[in-house]
Amino acid sequence: xxSTEKVFFTxxxxxxxxxxxxxxxxxxxxxPDLIVAIGTGGFIPARIIKTYIKKxxxxxxxxLYDENNQPKDTPEKIQWIDEVEKKLKxxxxxxxxxxxxxxxxxxxxxxxxxxxEPAEIAVAVLxxxxxxxxxSIPAEIKRYFYGxxxxxxxxxxxxxxxxxxKHGV
Numbered sequence: 001x002x003s004t005e006k007v008f009f010t011x012x013x014x015x016x017x018x019x020x021x022x023x024x025x026x027x028x029x030x031x032p033d034l035i036v037a038i039g040t041g042g043f044i045p046a047r048i049i050k051t052y053i054k055k056x057x058x059x060x061x062x063x064l065y066d067e068n069n070q071p072k073d074t075p076e077k078i079q080w081i082d083e084v085e086k087k088l089k090x091x092x093x094x095x096x097x098x099x100x101x102x103x104x105x106x107x108x109x110x111x112x113x114x115x116x117e118p119a120e121i122a123v124a125v126l127x128x129x130x131x132x133x134x135x136s137i138p139a140e141i142k143r144y145f146y147g148x149x150x151x152x153x154x155x156x157x158x159x160x161x162x163x164x165x166k167h168g169v
Contacts, residue, residue: 005153008168014158017126017147018045022052024145025094030122032094034058034087038109041098044159045126049096058087060109071102088116099155100125100133100146107135114140127155 009017035057037046046057093113100106106123113121122143131152137144161167 006156007150007153008156009158010168011158014045014126015048018048019052021124021126021145021147022049025049025053025122025124028143028145030094030120030143031092032122033091033119035094035096036060036109036113038095038097038105041157042096044157045098045124046096049094049124053094055094060112071104074104074108088113088118090117090119093118093121094124095121096124098126098157100128101131103133103135103137105135106137110138110141114138 032053032055035046035050035053035055037043037057037059039059043059046059050057095106095109095113097106097109100123106125110121110123120143121141122145123137123141124145126147127150128146128148129152130149156168158164158167
């Protein structure tokens with residue numbers, strides 16, 4: 001489990017990190033056909049990436065944590081892409097999530113997306129936690145982008161705040 005220490009980010013922090021992340025993706029030469037956001041944490045980062053990369057966004061909903069913020073053994077599909085094969089086959093996909101923590105969700109989602117036979121999938125995460133990962137990135141995935149590496153602390157994103165005025169205070 002993550003440290004009890006917390007790190008807080010503002011919307012400005014997030015936007016600036018995503019700008020840097022988007023520049024890395026563009027400078028690499030990777031040109032996705034579409035963005036796939038992992039919900040719920042990947043929704044806002046994917047939307048900001050769209051500002052820079054200008055590609056359509058599809059969403060998938062996966063749930064790894066229970067109501068007590070304890071990780072489950074495997075993610076649970078909440079929502080998936082309608083007609084996935086038609087929308088993803090032979091397409092270059094940029095898969096976006098907010099944090100690569102245990103890597104369990106990324107591994108699960110990547111394996112599911114690979115079934116649709118895309119041309120290529122790249123991963124983009126806002127934050128990559130410096131810790132041993134339970135999951136792994138499938139060998140077919142050659143591109144992995146992250147905005148920043150962080151120590152293993154509990155990340156408090158502004159979109160999770162109940163009272164944004166007290167977020168990080």
